[in-house]
Amino acid sequence: MPFALFLLALAVFVMGTSEFMLAGLLPALAADLDVTIGVAGLLTSAFAIGMVVGAPLMAAFARRLPPRAVLLSCLLVFAACHVIGAVTDDFPVLLATRVLSALANAGFLAVALATAATLVPSDRKGRAVAILLAGTTLATIAGVPGGALLGAAAGWRVTFWAIALLCIPAALGIMRGIPNRSVHPSPAPRLRVELGQLVTPRLLLAMTLGALINAGTFAAFTFLAPIVIGGPRLGEAWVPLVLVLFGVGSFVGVSIAGRLSDRHPGTVLAVGGALLFLGWIALALLASEPAALLALVFLQGVLAFGVGSTLITRVLYAAANAPTMGGSYATAALNLGAVAGPVLGILALETGAGDVGPVWTAAVLTALALGLAALRRRDLLGG
Template identity: 45%
Template sequence: MPFAVYALGLAVFAQGTSEFMLSGLVSSIAADLNVSLSAAGLLTSAFAVGMVVGAPLMALLSRTWPRRRALLLFLAVFVAVHIVGALTPSYGVLLATRFVGALANAGFWAVALAAAVSMVPDRLRGRATAVVVGGVTIACVVGVPAGAVLGERWGWRAAFWAVAVVSLPAFVAIVRSIPGGRAPDTAATPAPVREEPRVREEPRVRNEPRVRDEPRVRNEPRVRDELRLLTGPRLRPTLLTMALVQGATFCAFSYLEPLLTRTTGLGAAWVPAALALFGAGAFLGVTVAGRYADRRPTAFITYGMVALALGWTTLALTAARPVTALALIPVLGMLAFGTGTALITRVLGLAPEASTLAGAFGTSAFNVGATVGPWAGGLALDAGLGYRAPVWVSALLVGLALLTDGVRRLARARARACSREGARAAG
């Protein structure tokens, strides 16, 4: 595996840590900036909004950029906004840095995955992708708890400085190891380019414009077709289901620290351990989904959502019992990320001909949930419903996800029945 792939994974680790670490820093940020817990929770939502906007936009804009230059630009912006965030005394400025940092994160993701698979042979593409994406799950296991420890000992700003510092080695590694040329349209373009001069040796003048113009004619309709497919009735229910499931995850996760310290009765030193348990469960969930979700995807997703609804409900009811709460946290991390991974796989399976943007739309749906979840949990807190309220909201959101997926399955069953009846009538 090329060293450059691991450099990309390191950068993704830093970015994943930034996205999730605020769950252990909410109280200290709120106290330091003199804002409410719900306002501090909106910092997670601001990052998610930036990812929602940035994922499809950057996927389109960066398709033909030189990869090394694009990666360095996005990573430099990401580091800069974290330095500004670590220094600012203003909540408004911090909120803006979260949004801009998410745009840079989305742009980096758009280029990093394509760069990783382009540097390895076909048989290693899955491993290269796993190294890059694995940076996120390792962030959940290591980076987020480490951020909570730094926040507890030296204040929340130390966690922002740490993210910026961890990104610097990745910046240097990208300079040295990522090729600087433009991104090729496909992995197989070199062979046709070598053969082209033989084909148009004699009628050079006539054929050359056609060869050059043809990809342009094809490319623009292809992007429009992908957008049409990804926003059509086949995918909308799945994207909505994904947003609701992730909304539930981020709603409870964003306010896990005040739940554990003010309802469960655990000391602040337990928070990093609880976050590490959630991250370990998330890593296990992604691994299990990667191996088994393809066999029976519908059943895997349905059972996962039912288990999640029961799990969030149980946590809300038993949050005052430390042993039960700590036992449930890794299980919920496993169910949340396992089900989310299976839903992303479904999106890619429903739109194989729209590979350019399918992942970006899945990322957007993921982050719509990450936007709505903390906002909804903050509303419940502001309404005076107590620190268990975000967990109850999570259970409600998963219930809505189950309803949405049930409607989708019913509509598909009716469509199949109608097509069968039509075939019989025609026969």
């Protein structure tokens, strides 16, 4: 694998840490800026929406520019937003920086996914996607807990400074490792032609399935804490460990999928998808048993990210005729799921399904994805 892929993964790690770490910083941040926890939560919503909207917009804007210039610009804007966020005492300013940093993050990931697919042979896109998504999974393992610990020890503003500083080695690596020329076919298809690919059955199916699986993953993952505390009554001290366990599983999952998703996508989706569905049911039923909970959290991390990353790879294959926009389609599918999943999880909690309601939601979403994939298997895997 080209070393440039690992440099892109480093930047994805930094951005993933910023995206996920905020949940542990909201109480201190709300107290410091004199807003309620609910208002502070808008920072998370703003970031998620910015990711969904920003991916196609940024990719369309930058489609004819050299990838290195776009990646560096997005990374520097992302770093600058965190510097401003670290020094401001004005919540609206901080909110604006989160929206802008989300746009930069979305643009970076969209271009990185499209670029990664061109740095490897045409039949190894799955390996490239796995390396990039490993940056996100490592953020849940090390970056997010590290940010929470740093915030608790030195204040939430220090974590923003730390993110800005981590952007520096990532930027230097991109300057050295990514060519300063377009890696897409020249001339690239017209934007209208690339956008037209969105109505093709294969691409639309892959994006829908990716969004469904990711929505299920985030519905359950977002609400693991109340399950840990209320089910087996392990106590709040176990929450970080459980989240890290899920992160370790997700890293294992994308690593396995990276080796299988190019040559055996049907097997990964059929076997992995079925096990993922059964795993959500088992987790919902056995959440009160500590040993079963810990084992299933790890296993679901493996399966959710293994199946999810395989579907994102299918998006890139299906978007082969949209070389400059394909990465944004994959990014949009990921983040549509990341936005919808927690919302559906909240609805499950409010309907009286209990702490495991979001897990049942994940099972339903996975079942929908499996049914759709079975009906349209030829569209998903053909070509």
